Amino acid sequence: MYTERAAPEAHGVLWRNTVSGGPYRVLPDGCLDLIWEGAEVIVAGPDTGPYLGDSEGAVFTGLRLASGVGPRVLGVPARELTDRRVPLADLWGGAEARRLAERLAATDAPGRILAAVAAARLAEAGPADPVIGEALAGLGAGDPVRLIAARAGLSERHLHRRCLDAFGYGLKTLSRIRRMGRAVSLVAAGIPLADVAFRAGYADQAHLSREVKALTGVPASAFKPTG
Known part of the structure; x- marks a missing residue:
């Protein structure tokens, strides 16, 4: 439980x-x-x-x-x-x-x-790194990494290093993981996979299937509700 x-x-x-x-x-x-x-x-x-x-x-x-x-x-x-x-x-x-x-x-x-x-x-x-807060806000808004870096006045490589320290990986990986989390929640709620792919921001259902399998080790259908 x-x-x-x-x-x-x-x-x-x-x-x-x-x-x-x-x-x-x-x-x-x-x-x-x-x-x-x-x-x-x-x-x-x-x-x-x-x-x-x-x-x-x-x-x-x-x-x-x-x-x-x-x-x-x-x-x-x-x-x-x-x-x-x-x-x-x-x-x-x-x-x-x-x-x-x-x-x-x-x-x-x-x-x-x-x-x-x-x-x-x-x-x-003490205070949190404002760059990290801006990076998370940009990620939530769906902004590309290059735009997030430019707004922070950093190169993409420098931003990547700051993100490794803050998150353990770069913004692109964090974005993939968060999108997978949204997709799994939608699948668990009984939403059809084709609709999940669209609502979670994947190119298509095949893209959803590849990403979920890569990040979770099981197919997206494994998260469908039972009963």
């Missing part, structure tokens, strides 16, 4: 997942997560493909940080965490990570503590 709720103070989403069906698949979403596994906190970096897990019976509590927020909370560039799962102790040191784990183990609301810790670190980190 999976549940989630907004955590605006941490610019993220708190979630809880009880794995009861054996192997599971986590789709890329352009975000970094802090995950409490009951013994330690794990950092899940931004994925470029599906993450396959197998922890039947496990209960996970996580904080999914919005795109670009994770590096400010963790203190490391996102590019160092792309497609990786690492213990928080590797990033913050054993003592600090251990203190956090002790707090999480002693509470029945670990998500609240994760959000509070992330919010405190964001406050210490």
Whole structure:
């Protein structure tokens, strides 16, 4: 069973997942997560493909940080965490990570503590990079990367480097991942694939099929509702 709720103070989403069906698949979403596994906190970096897990019976509590927020909370560039799962102790040191784990183990609301810790670190980190905010706004508006770079007064290569630090990959990859997320949501809502392709911004249904398979490891039809 999976549940989630907004955590605006941490610019993220708190979630809880009880794995009861054996192997599971986590789709890329352009975000970094802090995950409490009951013994330690794990950092899940931004994925470029599906993450396959197998922890039947496990209960996970996580904080999914919005795109670009994770590096400010963790203190490391996102590019160092792309497609990786690492213990928080590797990033913050054993003592600090251990203190956090002790707090999480002693509470029945670990998500609240994760959000509070992330919010405190964001406050210490200072203002966000305005270029990253402009890049996300441009991406949301469907602007081409060259236009986003020009508005920021940067070359495309320089913008790409800034995005690697903030997101773990460039804007084109982040755009593909976000479009895939929209498509999967539409498929799961029962929308026909041809309509999904048009509404999510793919050239055609074949393009949708290739992109979803490349980013999730399964065909788009796998996300159709059952029953």
